[in-house]
Amino acid sequence: MRFLAHSIISFCTIFTSARASFYDNPTLELPPDGGTPIDELEKKWGTDFGFSGISTWAHLQHTRCLTTPSQLFDIGILGIPFDTSVSFRPGARFGPRAIRAASARQTSFRGFNARAGLNPYTSWPKILDCGDIPVSPFDNALALRQMSEAYLELLHRPALSRDESVGWVHPRIVALGGDHSIALPALRSLSKVYGGPVAVLHFDAHLDTWHPAKYPSAWFESPGAQSDFTHGSMFWIASNEGLIMNSSSVHAGLRTRLSGDDFGDYEDDDQQGFLRIETDDIDVLGVNGIVQTILGRIGTEKPVYISVDIDVLDPGIAPGTGTPEPGGWTTRELIQILRGIEGLNVVGADVVEVSPGYDDRGEGTALAGAQVAYEILTSIVKRGMVDRGLWVESEHVKPNKLVSWRQKAQEVIEGIGEKAQSVVKDEL
Ligand SMILES: [Mn+2]
Numbered sequence: 001m002r003f004l005a006h007s008i009i010s011f012c013t014i015f016t017s018a019r020a021s022f023y024d025n026p027t028l029e030l031p032p033d034g035g036t037p038i039d040e041l042e043k044k045w046g047t048d049f050g051f052s053g054i055s056t057w058a059h060l061q062h063t064r065c066l067t068t069p070s071q072l073f074d075i076g077i078l079g080i081p082f083d084t085s086v087s088f089r090p091g092a093r094f095g096p097r098a099i100r101a102a103s104a105r106q107t108s109f110r111g112f113n114a115r116a117g118l119n120p121y122t123s124w125p126k127i128l129d130c131g132d133i134p135v136s137p138f139d140n141a142l143a144l145r146q147m148s149e150a151y152l153e154l155l156h157r158p159a160l161s162r163d164e165s166v167g168w169v170h171p172r173i174v175a176l177g178g179d180h181s182i183a184l185p186a187l188r189s190l191s192k193v194y195g196g197p198v199a200v201l202h203f204d205a206h207l208d209t210w211h212p213a214k215y216p217s218a219w220f221e222s223p224g225a226q227s228d229f230t231h232g233s234m235f236w237i238a239s240n241e242g243l244i245m246n247s248s249s250v251h252a253g254l255r256t257r258l259s260g261d262d263f264g265d266y267e268d269d270d271q272q273g274f275l276r277i278e279t280d281d282i283d284v285l286g287v288n289g290i291v292q293t294i295l296g297r298i299g300t301e302k303p304v305y306i307s308v309d310i311d312v313l314d315p316g317i318a319p320g321t322g323t324p325e326p327g328g329w330t331t332r333e334l335i336q337i338l339r340g341i342e343g344l345n346v347v348g349a350d351v352v353e354v355s356p357g358y359d360d361r362g363e364g365t366a367l368a369g370a371q372v373a374y375e376i377l378t379s380i381v382k383r384g385m386v387d388r389g390l391w392v393e394s395e396h397v398k399p400n401k402l403v404s405w406r407q408k409a410q411e412v413i414e415g416i417g418e419k420a421q422s423v424v425k426d427e428l
Contacts, residue, residue, distance in 0.1 A: 117396030320359025
């Protein structure tokens with residue numbers, strides 16, 4: 001017995017001394033006197049997990065672009081934490097930080113967009129988190145001036161990968177709102193830099209082309225008063241200033257109530273030259289029909305500003321917003337539409353009205369906002385690749401692509417009885 005115990009102990013000693021243990025102290029050595037080489041530091045410490053690091057957009061480099069003109073870039077993520085022109089729930093000033101936090105699982109090392117076939121964060125452009133515009137919460141006239149000057153300051157700089165032959169002269173800015181009124185300073189700046197109006201593709205439950213007098217306005221001298229500047233009237237102002245291409249612009253996802261007793265709001269909207277795609281149209285047209293309608297209206301050459309009010313989504317999915325309207329699109333539908341229109345010539349974009357105080361505990365609205373911005377970024381990068389001749393279609397085909405649901409359904413139909421066939425066919 002004693003012999004046996006001794007043997008076991010000896011065996012264990014031999015076994016443990018033959019293998020390095022988790023509990024051994026690692027050999028710690030001082031870094032070299034001249035310092036650790038940068039590439040080694042980068043290799044060891046240059047990547048983040050989703051939960052580590054300071055909360056910048058997708059863990060990208062943060063530069064306060066407004067005060068760092070020496071740092072050129074191609075695409076800038078710009079927070080605009082302004083929310084003092086809302087008609088219902090305030091709180092979108094916290095949108096930029098919520099959307100940034102929700103982008104945490106977007107990293108350069110796992111950023112490949114399988115729907116599009118590329119990783120926007122490792123591709124050709126320099127994408128920076130440009131930080132926020134510090135906007136006054138006390139004075140909307142001042143705020144509008146600050147937002148316009150800041151946007152123009154960044155937009156007018158030369159892009160890092162400037163190439164006039166492919167129309168890439170100025171950086172693209174993807175703005176994180178903020179309430180929807182931030183689209184006005186963006187459009188003023190774009191129109192100035194691009195020398196004319198741009199097309200607007202506007203995803204929203206609401207029109208946002210409302211005449212300021214469509215709000216309770218007896219106390220204000222409208223139009224022309226500071227109170228005209230609201231998150232429901234900024235496109236009316238922009239249209240009146242000639243910033244929006246009349247007859248090349250689109251609303252998508254509408255389901256708003258209208259003023260008064262008739263379709264007068266639509267008539268005002270017609271004069272501003274928007275095509276209206278309503279939320280319910282997706283059931284008739286399908287995603288592809290919506291995509292075709294948008295592309296048919298805007299084409300792929302006109303400069304276009306994409307403005308996404310997160311309230312285009314159903315509030316069951318995205319409750320954290322200023323003016324929720326039941327019955328909206330799903331995130332999956334919106335993503336598919338955005339992927340379908342990736343050929344547009346996008347010169348600027350925003351994701352607005354994310355109001356985290358009203359979000360669900362899983363932060364679903366901010367997450368949807370981050371996904372929308374990721375899809376738009378992907379499209380801007382992809383269009384740039386196509387224009388530069390860098391896109392080789394065969395290199396971006398998804399392997400083992402599943403057959404479409406329609407094909408699947410057809411297979412099911414072929415495998416079942418005649419009666420069942422007619423029912424399912426009707427549903428298809
Ligand atoms: Mn809106």
